[in-house]
Amino acid sequence: MAKQKKTMYYIMPNRTKDVRGTFTKKVERFLKDHGKECMVLTEEREDGQRVIPPLPKGYEGVALVLGGDGTVLRAVRDMRKDQMPVLGFNLGTIGYLAEIEKAGWEEALLKVISGEYSTEKRMMIYGEVRTPDGRKKTKVHEYGCMALNDIVLVRQGSLQILSFTVYVGGRKLNSIHADGLVIATPTGSTAYNLSAGGPIIEPTAKMILLTPICAQELGARSIVLSAEQEIMVELVMEKNRTKSDASVKVVFDGVEELVMEPGDRILVRPSERKTTLIKLGDSSFLDVLHRKLEN
Numbered sequence: 332m333a334k335q336k337k338t339m340y341y342i343m344p345n346r347t348k349d350v351r352g353t354f355t356k357k358v359e360r361f362l363k364d365h366g367k368e369c370m371v372l373t374e375e376r377e378d379g380q381r382v383i384p385p386l387p388k389g390y391e392g393v394a395l396v397l398g399g400d401g402t403v404l405r406a407v408r409d410m411r412k413d414q415m416p417v418l419g420f421n422l423g424t425i426g427y428l429a430e431i432e433k434a435g436w437e438e439a440l441l442k443v444i445s446g447e448y449s450t451e452k453r454m455m456i457y458g459e460v461r462t463p464d465g466r467k468k469t470k471v472h473e474y475g476c477m478a479l480n481d482i483v484l485v486r487q488g489s490l491q492i493l494s495f496t497v498y499v500g501g502r503k504l505n506s507i508h509a510d511g512l513v514i515a516t517p518t519g520s521t522a523y524n525l526s527a528g529g530p531i532i533e534p535t536a537k538m539i540l541l542t543p544i545c546a547q548e549l550g551a552r553s554i555v556l557s558a559e560q561e562i563m564v565e566l567v568m569e570k571n572r573t574k575s576d577a578s579v580k581v582v583f584d585g586v587e588e589l590v591m592e593p594g595d596r597i598l599v600r601p602s603e604r605k606t607t608l609i610k611l612g613d614s615s616f617l618d619v620l621h622r623k624l625e626n
Contacts, residue, residue: 336389336390336391337368337389337390337391338367338368338390338391338392338393338444339368339369339370339386339387339390339391339392339393340362340367340368340369340370340392340393340395340444341369341370341372341383341392341393341394341395341415342355342358342359342362342369342370342371342372342395342397343372343381343394343395343396343397343402343406343409344371344373344397344398344402345396345397345398345399345401345402345422346373347398348397348398348399348402348422348423349397349398349422354397354420354422354433355371355397358395358397358420358436358440359371361437361440362440362444365441365444367444368390369395370384372384380408380409380411381405381406381409383409383410383413385413391415392415392416393415393416393418393443393609394406394410394415394416394417394418395418395420395440396417396418396419396420396429397420397422398419398420398422398423398429399419399421399422399423399424399426399429400419400421400423400426400427400428400429400522401423401585402419402429403417403419403428403429404428404479404480404584404585404586405584405586407455407479407606408477408584408586408587412604414604414605414606414607415607416450416607416608416609417606417607417608417609418430418431418443418608418609419431419608420433420436421433427518427521427522427534428518428608430608430609430610430611431611439611442611443609443611447611448609448610448611449609449610450607450608450609450610451534451535451607451608451610452535452605452606452607453479453516453517453518453534453535453605453606453607453608454516454517454518454537454558454601454602454605455477455478455479455516455601455602455604455605455606456477456478456482456514456516456539456599456600456601456602457476457477457478457599457600457601457602458476458477458478458482458514458581458583458597458598458599459476459597459598459599460581460589460591460595460596460597460598461595461596461597461598462592462594462595463594463595463596468589468590468591468595469589476583476587476589477583477602477604478516478519478583478584479516479518479519479584479606480515480516480518480519480522480523480584480585481513481514481515481516481519481522481523481524481584482513482514482515482581482582482583482597482599483511483512483513483514483523483544483581483582483585484511484512484513484514484564484566484579484580484581484582484591484597485510485511485544485579485580485582486510486511486579486580487578487579487580487590489576491569491576491577492508492509492510492547492569493508493509493510493511493512493566493577493579494506494507494508494566494567494568494569495507495508495509495512495564495565495566495567496564496565496567497541497554497562497563497564498562498563498564498565499556499560499561499562499563500560500561501561501563504554505554506567507541507543507546507551508546508547508548509543509544509545509546509547509551510544510545511543511544511545511579512541512542512543512544512564513527513529513540513541513542513543513544514539514540514541514562514564514597514599515529515539515540515542516534516539516540517532517533517534517535517536517537517538517540518534518606519540520532520534520540524540524542524553527542527543527544527545528542528553529542529553530553530555532555537557537558537559537601538555538556538557538558539555539556539557539558539560539562539599539601540553540554540555540556541553541554541556541562541564542554558601561598561600562598562599562600563596563597563598563599564596564597564599565594565595565596566578566579566591566592566593566594566595566596567593568593568594577592577593578590578591578592578593579591581597
C-alpha cells in the first residue's frame with residue numbers, strides 16, 4: 332500500500348494587496364495552528380519569477396494565492412512546469428479565478444486542509460511568433476509564451492488602425508481592422524475579452540476566442556473557434572505605413588511581451604499544460620457570474 336503524501340502549502344502573496352503582510356501572517360498562523368506545513372514565497376529571481384523551492388520527498392504541494400485574479404495568473408506562470416493545485420484568495424474587487432473571498436476565509440481554508448474540495452482543469456494556450464522566413468521569436472523560457480487567460484495583440488506605434496489576417500486550419504478566414512486583437516481561453520472570456528465586447532464562455536469548455544479591440548468595421552464580431560483547429564494570425568502592413576508604426580506588442584496574460592512586426596505570424600494552439608484550480612462547495616460558474624454581475 333502506497334504511503335500517503337504529506338501536503339506543503341505554498342503561500343504566494345501579492346505585496347501590493349497585502350502591503351504589511353498582515354493577511355499573509357494570518358493564513359500562515361492558521362495553517363501552523365492546525366498542524367500544517369507551509370512556506371511564504373516572496374523572493375524573486377532576476378527574470379522576475381518567484382522562487383518556488385522543490386517539494387521535499389514524499390510531499391505534494393498546494394498553492395495558496397493571496398491577491399486576486401492577476402495574482403493567480405502570475406502564480407501559474409511562476410510554477411512553470413511544476414504545476415500544483417491553486418486556491419485563490421480574493422483581496423481585490425472582481426475575481427473569477429480567486430475562489431475564496433476575504434470574509435469567511437478561515438472556514439473555507441479549513442475545508443481545504445480537511446480535503447473537502449474538488450479540482451477543476453482549465454486549458455491554457457501557447458503562442459508562437461514567427462517571422463516571414465520562419466524564424467521563431469521566443470522569450471527566455473517557453474513558459475513566457477503560455478497564457479491561462481489571453482494573448483493580446485496591441486498597437487505600440489502611432490494611433491492608427493492595425494490589420495490582421497486570420498487563418499484557421501491553413502485557410503484564410505477573414506481580415507480584421509482594429510486597434511488590436513484578443514485571443515482568449517474560456518477562462519479569459521471574463522477578462523479583456525469581455526471588456527472588448529466578447530462573449531462569456533463556460534471556463535471548462537475547450538475553445539479559443541478571437542475578439543477585435545475597437546474594430547473599424549461596424550459588423551465586426553468575436554469568433555469562437557474549436558481548440559482543435561490551428562489558428563494563425565498575420566500582421567499585415569498597410570499602405571503609407573512604416574514598420575515601426577505597424578508593429579504590435581504580443582502580451583501573454585498581461586505580463587510577458589514579444590514584438591510582432593508586419594509579415595510576422597502568431598500561431599496559437601492549446602498548451603499541453605493545464606491549470607488546476609481548487610473548487611469549494613457546489614457553486615457553479617453561473618452562480619459566480621451572477622454574483623459578480625450584480626455587484
